[in-house]
Structure formats: structure tokens, C-alpha cells
Amino acid sequence: MKLYYAPDTCSFSPHIVLRELGLPYTLVRVDNRTKTTADGGDFLAINPKGYVAALQLDDGRVLTEGPAILQYLADLKPEAGLAPANGAWERVRLQEWLAFISSEIHAGLSPLFNAALPEEAKAVFRDKLARRLAVVETTLQRQDHLLEGGFSVADAYLFTVLGWTRFFAIDLGHWPAIAAYMRRIGARPSVAAALAAEAPAQAA
């Protein structure tokens, strides 16, 4: 498999999951501005949507959209327990979290990256985000991970997008359970290894 990624983006979550699962894969860096790959390819030929993450299977098929990629990977090795079995109530709970992270937190943070957006508009998104984080905080006050059963692909995704708050001076210390969660997930060997693997690219 090949994971098309860009540093400091949502592709970090399938990267964490690939390492958690110990599956063989190759990382291919994408330049999101030029839509080219580090090996000189046209990224739009891989993913016409023009964004990471994209997962290319060994037979050439390409899967996009983070929540779909995460679940596909987890199901390759169900014994690792990164996603409950399809059909189980907890699987639907996982999908509920993935949808919430995608549409409320990932998409909620995205406007803050937009240099053209005025500060007053960004303040609206910050307020909305704070309300969404309150929901996460309540859950993490009760349990260590988003699912009661333990670490799942949803945690890899949430950890990734909440990591962007450092770019916007959003202090996660306002949500103590989230801050503790970030330290907990950040201490996983898979996270450190994925960070290290992407670090040389960041320095480039």
C-alpha cells in the first residue's frame, strides 16, 4: 500500500493507524500547492479531489476520505481492535465519532487556516469549535478514549486534528480532560514513530 500524505495534515491519522497495525506501506509525500508527489508524479492523477490522504492499494485502487481509509485499514486487521466489528453497536458509535470529528472539528478548524478570512469570521468558527470541544471534554472526563473499549481509529483522527490548535493559539488547557488525552495519545509509540517519519519531510 502507498499512503499519500502531507506533513501536519489529516493524513497523519492513517499514518498512525498503519503503524499501530504494523502493516507494510510506503509513504509518498504530496506537495499540496503544486499537486505533485515527491517521486515527481501528478497527484491529481491519483486523487482528482486534490487532497490528502489517499491510500493506494497494491492492485492500484485508490481510497480517499479519512474516515473511509481509517475503517478500511482497521478492518484489515480486526484482531488489533482499532474498530469494533461491522454490525456491532459500537461500530456505529465509532462512525458517529468519525463523522463528528470530520464535519465538526476537522471542518471547523479548516477556516482558521484561511489567510483571506477576516478575524471576526474566524472568531465565529472559534466559538463554534469551543462548543464542540465541550462535547469531547464531557466524554473524556468519563473515559480515556472516545470509545469505551479503548484506543480506536477515531482517537488517531481526533489527536491529529486537535494537534492543529497549536497553530492558532487555542489553549487546550481550557479542556483539562482533552489536554490529558492529547498527552496520552501523543505518548503512543505509533505517534512518535509517525512523527519521526514525517519530520525529515518537514525540514525539507
Ligand SMILES: N[C@@H](CCC(=O)N[C@@H](CS)C(=O)NCC(=O)O)C(=O)O
Ligand atoms: N474530506 C477529506 C478532506 C481532506 C483534507 O481536508 N485534506 C487537506 C489536508 S488536512 C488537504 O490536503 N488540503 C489540500 C487542498 O484542499 O488543496 C477527508 O476527510 O479526507
